[in-house]
Amino acid sequence: AQTVTQSQPEMSVQEAETVTLSCTYDTSESDYYLFWYKQPPSRQMILVIRQEAYKQQNATENRFSVNFQKAAKSFSLKISDSQLGDAAMYFCAYRSANGGSEKLVFGKGMKLTVNP
Amino acid sequence: GAGVSQSPSNKVTEKGKDVELRCDPISGHTALYWYRQRLGQGLEFLIYFQGNSAPDKSGLPSDRFSAERTGESVSTLTIQRTQQEDSAVYLCASKTYLGETQYFGPGTRLLVL
Numbered sequence: 001a002q003t004v005t006q007s008q009p010e011m012s013v014q015e016a017e018t019v020t021l022s023c024t025y026d027t028s029e030s031d032y033y034l035f036w037y038k039q040p041p042s043r044q045m046i047l048v049i050r051q052e053a054y055k056q057q058n059a060t061e062n063r064f065s066v067n068f069q070k071a072a073k074s075f076s077l078k079i080s081d082s083q084l085g086d087a088a089m090y091f092c093a094y095r096s097a098n099g100g101s102e103k104l105v106f107g108k109g110m111k112l113t114v115n116p
Numbered sequence: 117g118a119g120v121s122q123s124p125s126n127k128v129t130e131k132g133k134d135v136e137l138r139c140d141p142i143s144g145h146t147a148l149y150w151y152r153q154r155l156g157q158g159l160e161f162l163i164y165f166q167g168n169s170a171p172d173k174s175g176l177p178s179d180r181f182s183a184e185r186t187g188e189s190v191s192t193l194t195i196q197r198t199q200q201e202d203s204a205v206y207l208c209a210s211k212t213y214l215g216e217t218q219y220f221g222p223g224t225r226l227l228v229l
Contacts, residue, residue, distance in 0.1 A: 004158075033216055035217075037220075042222065043205060043207075043222050043223045043225070044220060044221075044222050044223075045159075045207065045209070045220035046220075047217055047219075050216060050217060052216075091158055091159070093159075095216075100172070101149075101161075101164035101166075101172040101174075102147070102164075103149065103161040103164055103172070103175070104149075104151075104159065104161065104209075104218060105161070106158035106159045106160075107158050108156075108157055108158045109156075109157070109158050
């Protein structure tokens with residue numbers, strides 16, 4: 001079974017600074033997807049960024065980018081120019097690409113605080 | 117277009133009562149998922165529906181939990197004889213058949229007293 005680990009329960013960053021959130025996972029599969037979701041106090045899970053395992057190039061979405069290290073099974077999220085609205089819980093998630101239910105396997109999450 | 121909607125937003129019930137939670141997926145999304153999020157935890161998969169195929173119920177924690185889906189529309193998650201450990205946020209997500217991304221609803225916060 002696949003597992004996702006987020007070892008840092010909380011982090012804080014100053015507004016306009018850069019912060020990196022770490023995530024590791026365990027799988028025997030070679031084809032899969034990785035996601036970062038953001039969950040503000042409203043509870044709505046919002047997709048931040050997605051990475052396909054077969055792609056070597058790291059995904060980027062505006063101020064958000066990932067460092068995907070397939071051999072190390074590491075998938076960190078970098079937030080540049082942090083904004084107050086980035087404060088939320090962040091969840092790393094894994095999904096198999098080998099068919100089946102394609103359920104997401106989540107880490108326990110990390111609370112990000114952005115200080116003005 | 118409208119996103120995934122869930123009702124009720126919050127539900128308080130007494131131990132032993134049955135509850136029904138509702139999810140309206142995005143129109144055209146054939147896949148629908150239910151997840152449970154206990155306080156301070158990540159999401160746990162409960163059940164998956166894809167069109168008219170048999171659902172994947174492998175995540176349901178006990179036979180007190182069941183879910184139904186009518187075609188490719190609304191789904192209801194039923195918890196019978198609720199226990200205090202059932203207190204959690206129940207989130208629903210949907211996606212297209214070949215889509216890579218699940219879109220989540222705002223969840224239902226269930227409190228069992």
